[in-house]
Amino acid sequence: MKISKFLYLGVLGVFALTSCSDDDDNTTDMNDGTADLYATSHADGNVTKYNLLTNEATVYTTTATDAEGIYYSPEDDSFTIASRGATQNSLQTYISISDLVSTTASLNVDITGPAALQSARDLAVSGNFYVVSDNTTNNNRLFVFERSNGSFTLSRTINVDFPLWGIEFVNNDLYAVVDTTNELAVFTNFLSSNPSDASISASKRVAVEGIVRTHGLDYDGDTMVLTDIAAAADGNFDTDGAIHVISNFNSKFNAVANGETLALTNQIRISGASTLLGNPVNVVYDAEADAVYVAELANGGGRVLAFSSVSSNTSGTATPAVNNSLTGVSSLYLYKN
Template sequence: MKKFIRPFFMLAAGAMMISCSDDDNMDRNPVMPSGTAHLYATSHDGSVTRYDINNGETTSYETSSDDAEGIYYDGGDDSFTIVSRSSTSLESYAGIGGLQTGIDLNIDLDLSSSSDLESPRDVAVNGNIYVVADNADVDGDDTTPDGRFFVYTKTSSGFELRNIVTVDFKVWGIEFVGNDLYAVVDTTNMLAVFTNFSSNYMTDMEASASKTVEVEGIVRTHGLDYDGGTMVMTDIGDAGSDADGAFHVITNFDSKFNATMDGGMISVSDQMRVEGGNTNLGNPVNVVYDANYDAVFIAEVANGGGRVLAFSEASTSSGNRSPQINNSLSGASAVYFYTE
């Protein structure tokens, strides 16, 4: 497994602020990424920031959006797609690799969807299928939990709305694992799955999850990400606090999830939790996990006005840890890590 700590010390030359709390790891030989390694982060001001892991460069892209939450980078056409809360649509910006780096750039919109959304929070991608989680109240009764998944197909001319799936819980973070769509159940500690989502939910419908489990120890979950058999989920705790956030790491997730019955609980003994004052976690709203680096990247929206955080050795170290990356980003809302 590639080691993560030393490569990220290269970012000291850029805008990142590096915590050197893991001094016992300083004698390890660094293993630098052999190719592209970019961390993308969106903000509630609509901008996208890219951090280059190889050389420490930081590039900021000013998009057409005034508020973005949710991002995906497509290496096939060198584009990133954001979920715009201001235009209530998907927006895609192409040719990113050909642009100048290390500066602030204004970029032009390449593709978009119609303005179908109301309160979008996250996007999950499976091939040319783009699913957006929207947490607007569907039935006009805020005492009854509900949410929607807007399902788009990406084409050469834009994003076409295929169908809308209305579910019986409040939504936020979503993640494809193969063809299955995992979704956090907002305001709770629960995780739901819709099996074979892309083909089983192809028309406008009301649907219940195939299975829902509790994750012991979480107060209120928001973000999730899966890679290499490990699932990471964030806990924002009290939404009004900027210092009680955490994230949970569940290794061997597939076997643990499958062994838990519908309505059952994944016990705290089957997880690791990172929390405490050293973490700078208050409201970690979005997360990405990379198994090769064993690293967790987090969009933290509350603490310090917004941060991009990263924690190494995510599958082996828990407790009150200091992040290896602690970068100020006002209104940080989502992250995506791309390597090749």
């Protein structure tokens, strides 16, 4: 596999080893020196781990044939994916992955959750609770699984009244993309407010000016990054995507009333042919490095892209600092410590 300058010295500049930052907003002061970006694929269910400090990659062959949504747990050196497929549709956890040091490794699944999913779209984790957004024609659900004693149990199923895609915990609140729209929704105190099966509406929904169709999201350091897949079926589907960077997110989002619009003047939109953004389905933001990693599904058949200095981008366009081919790339997760 060709790896195109995933080194922190070339891409991130200030990738200091002083904190742990991931896409579920957990931050810990540590100094072990790990910076790994995990990527899943629709094409084969494999997981690729990019070591951002050594510029190396490991490809893990899983038992899944398609995956969308991933989380890494340092407690048992495991990653969990939302496996998709006619005979799977469950969470799968693979433990002690770092014991395998080869550039390619075949894994046997260690924990398999209940086969409750139908069309998993994203995975967000809060403590022992693993939440999967699931989007089908007639059902839009948040499946809440609890991981305990080496197994997953289905804790509750939450039906919502809009199509789901990306989800993200910010403290106790769960943010969710309203698929097929330019809207972002939030469920406040999601787990404690919904202790059992329920049908609910979002606490708040806000339109995001400039976006055609929201898809991926990530939050870190009070900055929210959203992706826009635009008109996925038009003639420019592989170049019409964008990312939106919203600094000081909490105050800006709170200032917008339910049903109203977050103005483009309160965001940075990065788009254009030079970005290679067409169908950016998932995203990770690293506030410490001010860098965005993007799972770009359409352009070139699939790419993992990285952009630096995004919160100070005044041009509205950019050329990726990193451009790696990954067929069918579907989701990302960054683990640092």
